[in-house]
Amino acid sequence: MLAFLQDYTIQTVAMGAALLGTISGVLGCFAVLRRQSLLGDTLSHAALPGICLGFLWAGARELEALLAGAFLTGAAAALLVLLIAARSRLKTDAALGIALSVFFAIGVVLLTRIQAGGGGGQAGLSTFLFGQAAAMLRADLWVMAAVTAVAILIVVLLWKEVKLVTFDPGFATAAGLPVVALEIALTVMIALAIVVGLQLVGVVLMTAMIVAPPVAARQWTRRLETMVLLSAGFGVAAGVTGAMISATARGLSTGPVIVLAISAIVLVSLLIAPGRGLIWTGLAALAERRRLRGRQVLLTLYRLAEEHRDPAYPAEKGTLDAYHRAATGPALARLEAEGLVRSVSHHPEPTPHWELTPEGHARAEDLAGRPERAK
Amino acid sequence: MADDAALHEPDLALHVEDLTVSYHGAPVLWDIDLDIPQGVMAAIVGPNGAGKSTLIKSVLGLVRPIAGHVRLFGLPYRNARRRVGYVPQRSSVDWDFPTTALDVVTMGLYGRLGWFRRPGRREREAAMAALGEVGMQDYADRQISQLSGGQQQRVFIARALVQDADLYFLDEPMAGVDATTERAIVAILRRLRDRGRTVVVVHHDLQTVRSYFDWLVLLNVRIVAQGPVAETYTAANLRQTYGGQIALLEPGDPVPGARPAEPAPTDPRHLETMPRP
Ligand SMILES: Nc1ncnc2c1ncn2[C@@H]1O[C@H](COP(=O)(O)OP(=O)(O)O)[C@@H](O)[C@H]1O
């Protein structure tokens, strides 16, 4: 195991994945909160034609040329989106969708042309579709670390500005903040994050690294600070886990495994996060339904008692079921456990009967007197 | 616009001249001339899509007009920014944003804090005081998504109060709030006015215009009428603003039951401008 952790390649991949998880987790929060989840998708798909152009320009698979190309076409796509949104009636999401398809289509056309052309150099180009972690070098780590450090520094220094622009851009503009400049800065940083992640995860799945960590983090917290930290933490955890799993199992490529790991975190968060998780809200809804049903049954017993001028009037269970058009057994059992009703036999009828206890009567009187006040 | 620094109509809280705004194609605001004196509580009233929000946004520099100019206390907006407070339409932000009421109010101070400086104790105290003014001090640490509509609106107003401005713009602060909150908001705005501040409110309820406000601007793409409420609130002006939708009115009527309805599909203005979904 120790030897495994000391493996040079595995170390490199794990550190790269951790850096990618950090930067995409942090920046993804702002993209998701600005309702621009699709931005990461568009930028990463738009990187493909850039990679191909970089290859054609350099004549070989030179990483610097490929990444520069990726960044440039990504930026061009972002500009196109801004232009479409500003100059037409289309909404941003439609503009993002258009840019994504156009740029990705061009990328695929270029890729197939290059591969049809043959030659040894083009061999690894299609690995950018899904990433190829094993190709990562130690030197690449320094680039990733530098980009991540710059992004974090900017977010820390401009924290309140970025927060206000994300929450309420109109108010931010009125308050004199350079909103457009800040939005461009955020977009450029996301494009950089995507470029550094391309080798590892590839253009197709990169968007998951931008969107998934913040979505999971949002489930657990009420503060932006915590959300950003958690999101980065989830990104790192998924990145390192994915790198380790794919290193131990033969034939599993790193990118998809990382994405599966972050998806698992999202799934768990969506289900069990206190307050917001599906299980939690489902249970709360169930408890609320039960509480309501209990109140209704109690009130029915009370009204029957009033009608018969007998506070302990024994009502037949069939009557209650018919009145509520549902089985009232569970509700009666819960009320009995609270000491509000009790089961009695009403000679000569053999069927079960229920009557209010004095506490039940008092509670029902309370509810009936103030029907609008939920207790 | 030869010299922005030179004062132009400095005695008016708001001076708008020849303002025309269009988003794509047909103008949304057409040749607006508008003056609001200092120390009044003014309502901007008009049907949906009349351009009320756009008017406020172009005054605050959020929307770029294609013609005209705006002066606040004689200055262009960027020079008068510190004297202006703003309450956007509540629906303009995502209330599921992970933050607390106190934090939102503190955002009102970000503009003047300057770059790189973090809000500290002084800012938090000012924000707490503003929350107190709107009766929300007990909700300071509440997640904003857990507040009712009326409470969210109060938080937004507190964020403007903390700006300590001389001129306030509020976009439909009374829309979708309960009667208690509406009364509280009116009381807050009156206090501001009584302290000599100017308050400009986009308002949607014709019935309350005369009891709440002392200045009235009737808007429907163009300015239909403006001035003291007593002179401006006439059946003829209202009919002109709402285009026959309140034709039941007799001159001098107290406008029984008149509420601005959605513009009917036959409203000629709507045939030329596509409504935004
Ligand atoms: N961002 C926008 N892009 C395009 N059209 C807009 C935009 N904002 C508002 N509009 C249009 O401008 C007109 C005026 O809108 P608005 O100022 O919001 O009206 P009001 O606030 O009086 O209801 C409407 O027809 C609306 O559809």
Ligand SMILES: [Mg+2]
């Ligand atoms: Mg409006």
